[in-house]
Amino acid sequence: MKGTHPLTPKETRILIRKGNWDKPTAGLAMGYAQANLVILPQKYAFDFLLFCQRNPKPCPLIEVLEPGQYRTKFLAMDADIRTDIPRYNIYRRGKLEGTVKEIKNLWESEFVSFLLGCSFSFEEALLRSRIPIRHLEENKNVPMYITNISCNPAGLFQGPMVVSMRPIPPDKITQAVQITSHYALVHGAPIHIGDPAKIGIRNLRKPDFGDPVSIKKGEIPVFWACGVTPQAVVMKAKPDLCLTHAPGHMFITDVLNEELANF
Amino acid sequence: MKGTHPLTPKETRILIRKGNWDKPTAGLAMGYAQANLVILPQKYAFDFLLFCQRNPKPCPLIEVLEPGQYRTKFLAMDADIRTDIPRYNIYRRGKLEGTVKEIKNLWESEFVSFLLGCSFSFEEALLRSRIPIRHLEENKNVPMYITNISCNPAGLFQGPMVVSMRPIPPDKITQAVQITSHYALVHGAPIHIGDPAKIGIRNLRKPDFGDPVSIKKGEIPVFWACGVTPQAVVMKAKPDLCLTHAPGHMFITDVLNEELANF
Numbered sequence: 001m002k003g004t005h006p007l008t009p010k011e012t013r014i015l016i017r018k019g020n021w022d023k024p025t026a027g028l029a030m031g032y033a034q035a036n037l038v039i040l041p042q043k044y045a046f047d048f049l050l051f052c053q054r055n056p057k058p059c060p061l062i063e064v065l066e067p068g069q070y071r072t073k074f075l076a077m078d079a080d081i082r083t084d085i086p087r088y089n090i091y092r093r094g095k096l097e098g099t100v101k102e103i104k105n106l107w108e109s110e111f112v113s114f115l116l117g118c119s120f121s122f123e124e125a126l127l128r129s130r131i132p133i134r135h136l137e138e139n140k141n142v143p144m145y146i147t148n149i150s151c152n153p154a155g156l157f158q159g160p161m162v163v164s165m166r167p168i169p170p171d172k173i174t175q176a177v178q179i180t181s182h183y184a185l186v187h188g189a190p191i192h193i194g195d196p197a198k199i200g201i202r203n204l205r206k207p208d209f210g211d212p213v214s215i216k217k218g219e220i221p222v223f224w225a226c227g228v229t230p231q232a233v234v235m236k237a238k239p240d241l242c243l244t245h246a247p248g249h250m251f252i253t254d255v256l257n258e259e260l261a262n263f
Numbered sequence: 264m265k266g267t268h269p270l271t272p273k274e275t276r277i278l279i280r281k282g283n284w285d286k287p288t289a290g291l292a293m294g295y296a297q298a299n300l301v302i303l304p305q306k307y308a309f310d311f312l313l314f315c316q317r318n319p320k321p322c323p324l325i326e327v328l329e330p331g332q333y334r335t336k337f338l339a340m341d342a343d344i345r346t347d348i349p350r351y352n353i354y355r356r357g358k359l360e361g362t363v364k365e366i367k368n369l370w371e372s373e374f375v376s377f378l379l380g381c382s383f384s385f386e387e388a389l390l391r392s393r394i395p396i397r398h399l400e401e402n403k404n405v406p407m408y409i410t411n412i413s414c415n416p417a418g419l420f421q422g423p424m425v426v427s428m429r430p431i432p433p434d435k436i437t438q439a440v441q442i443t444s445h446y447a448l449v450h451g452a453p454i455h456i457g458d459p460a461k462i463g464i465r466n467l468r469k470p471d472f473g474d475p476v477s478i479k480k481g482e483i484p485v486f487w488a489c490g491v492t493p494q495a496v497v498m499k500a501k502p503d504l505c506l507t508h509a510p511g512h513m514f515i516t517d518v519l520n521e522e523l524a525n526f
Binding site: 045046049050053054061064066073074152154155181184188262 | 308309312313316317324327329336337415417418444447451525
């Protein structure tokens with residue numbers, strides 16, 4: 001449209017900060033990475049950081065703020081993670097207590113914020129190479145499954161790996177592996193290709209999270225480690241308090257997806 | 264020689280544990296990764312873990328043990344990091360107090376052990392592709408330089424990045440970049456290629472650590488982030504106590520160099 005142009009990441013964050021965007025962030029600031037947020041009180045921070053270090057595929061840290069800090073330093077220069085996400089979930093002892101539009105009034109000087117990479121970044125790279133992304137084609141959420149693969153535990157934090165699934169035609173699998181291998185900071189290469197039963201998935205039509213998608217004749221299900229894993233693990237550990245983004249309502253960074261690639 | 268065969272990593276660690284190997288570990292258990300060790304009291308552990316997360320090229324963590332743990336879980340199953348390294352340095356408030364053959368009597372339940380990847384792994388991969396490693400040819404330590412590149416600080420920990428330098432013929436540089444790119448857990452791709460002055464190095468013949476090596480006509484100095492960086496940063500922070508391996512006296516793992524590659 002004449003005269004319109006997509007908002008920059010900074011403009012998008014200001015829109016969100018002012019409370020003028022209360023929807024999921026998919027499709028905003030295209031080309032820029034979006035991030036998952038987990039905020040925990042300091043007493044849990046070392047164990048959670050260690051959990052991420054031990055499980056980099058499901059938990060790819062892209063920024064960790066020091067205790068009490070709410071301004072990002074690496075992913076964006078002017079951002080406030082207390083206000084710059086459209087919706088936040090509040091969990092107490094593992095239970096969802098509510099969803100809010102900002103967390104300034106909940107902020108404590110001992111909070112540690114963890115930002116994790118999100119598969120939006122590698123999906124953009126797959127699409128650029130004409131690799132189909134079924135859930136986008138069908139306008140659904142990606143299907144996600146709890147596997148029989150245990151994460152490496154750390155302190156309080158333990159649990160199974162959650163994976164996302166994308167059906168890929170056989171002649172595109174090599175390329176899908178090659179492309180996502182370059183995005184270690186957004187879950188990286190697939191953790192499993194083919195037989196779902198091998199990783200404890202009984203029925204692809206019944207995902208544990210997200211929506212089922214159609215699998216065309218000959219397509220192979222390809223599984224990537226999923227950012228729901230750290231959230232599931234944190235909920236299971238039942239910390240006194242945990243704040244996260246609400247699903248799909250991500251933190252928009254100033255970092256290009258391409259800048260997260262590890263060539 | 265008839266009847267001799269190289270020791271496995273486990274056999275090598277037992278030799279070291281019994282006090283029967285008091286020399287550097289280069290060349291032992293070829294093909295297996297060796298690791299740097301940093302042990303800090305728990306009060307420093309979150310900040311140091313954060314420092315490594317923020318500076319993955321100089322500080323590639325390959326295992327972090329929980330407070331008080333001295334047995335590795337990922338890099339080796341039967342190892343005791345209090346005894347399985349030939350020599351340890353003891354630093355108090357940043358000053359070297361002594362060098363010992365084991366640290367069992369110094370061990371405290373609040374110690375956190377960090378193991379970091381070592382460039383031995385990528386050097387083996389470079390050699391396999393006939394890329395010359397000058398300091399090995401000249402039987403020297405790799406030359407290392409303090410740069411004008413600041414690490415991303417975290418809590419107490421801050422300081423300049425230290426790099427190692429290897430002169431590479433121009434027609435081999437692409438390959439050297441490609442190969443080391445696959446070893447993110449052992450410093451990864453070069454951080455600088457060419458003009459030393461650009462990164463604050465005045466004289467290649469006067470390294471800050473290690474030995475000068477000859478640079479042949481037409482060769483380009485190629486610089487990689489170096490594992491001396493975290494040690495320099497920790498010393499500068501002057502923690503009450505810090506235990507490390509003595510230079511060149513590394514921890515030998517059961518992990519193949521190839522298993523550290525991020526293909």
